[in-house]
Amino acid sequence: MSGHSKWAKLKHSKPLVDAKKSKNFSKHSNLIAIAAKQGGNPDPKLNPYLKEAIENSRQVNLPQDNIERAIKRGLGLIPGIIFEELTIEAYGPEGVALIIKAATDNKNRTIPEIRKILSQSHGSIADSGSVLWLFQEIGRFEIDKSVWDKNSGIELEVIDAGATDVFPDENSMTVLTGKESFENLKKLFRSKSVNFEAELGYQAATEIEVKNKDAAEKIIQLVENLEERDDVGSVYTNAKIE
Template sequence: MSGHNKWANIKHRKAAQDSKRSAEFTKVIRELTVAARTGGGDPNMNPRLRTAIDKARQVNMPKDTIERAIKRGTGELEGVNYEEIMYEGYAPAGVAMYISTLTDNKNRTTADIRHILSKYGGNLAESGSVAWQFERKGIINVKKEAVADGDEFMMSAIDAGADDIKEDDEGYEVVTAPENLLKVVDALKSAGYEIESYENTFVPKMTVHVTGKDAEKVLQVISLIEDLDDVQEVYANFDIDDEELEEIMSRIG
């Protein structure tokens, strides 16, 4: 499992356990609203909305909260109009960052991101200078204990349309083309496998290995940017050894 995906898994587990749950709610609500606005309120006809609803359920969002967010997107309820903007930049040690935002105030969002990057020795970059370093992929995570036979699981995933399966001590990471994500998710569920999480994400084509103070600065700046209400996700091409990653995360949260 790549360094950034492991970071994302740790972050999502913590969000479900501690005070960051309210911040996670804010981000998911915005995604529900924008997904419904751009693709309609029927999750059976709108893959992005279906994915957002599943993410809302993963963080134990109440059903009425989900429904209100969708209705704001479809115009049945009044709501804020969020704009989707991707920012590109560099964290310390030359780590490339691709930042997904949903904002009602572009100037505020730009200033907030620039301030954090500048404070930690990073910078915003010109459009197109970072995007090429990432590619869109579907990622499905399945815990080790949910799989009785690893070979059988891998064959099921490949038969369903997966491009790659990666295994580590914690479980399996199934990689798909974005358009095949939900098809593979449904096939694995039908085969009896419990999905821990899934999403369409941006995966780095190459990574930068960082250690020590650089590793801590990279995780600190990404954590601070992810904590901004306007920021949905931060994709980055860092690679940090698992043991060091866990140790730093225990300190910076």
């Protein structure tokens, strides 16, 4: 369950689908704002982080107005708005460790609301540095399986470029790598005109096996509740749930 594991897909009524679409818009808007801030330039031709974030947002058909506003928000061009990235360390049920990545223009709202979600599951925010050391930073790529299959020999190439693991995940291929090879793999995929979604995330150095069914369900519910928030981008845990 390290990283944001994908749960079984459920059939949704239209109102739930619309709500999910809205949340996808919010999450991608935040990713664009982060990329604009990280690269320091509103021009995607001069800011590769922004270019990548905008390309990813096309997959959910994020409107151009939303993209432009997100860029301004990330660069601090909207009066009264200070956009920040947050890395929140926490503990959940059974003492499992959590890393919560969020992006917000109001941390005084976001942090208390995340604390409330944690407390409802008998969890709590941890002291800075007390959880991060339990994880290692990794790069993760998601590539459409049909695109992957069209590129003969690509698996050997990504391994040569520093990939540590390659495996199928629903309709996509997932490629994992250490932080030091993250940019090398980006260059490889771009040179082959392979579209991808990418992120730097966390993987537990050692997982804690959770055998109790009730405890496992509480941990899964906690992660889902956190990920439901528009301002939460990713949740990572060292829980091992079969």
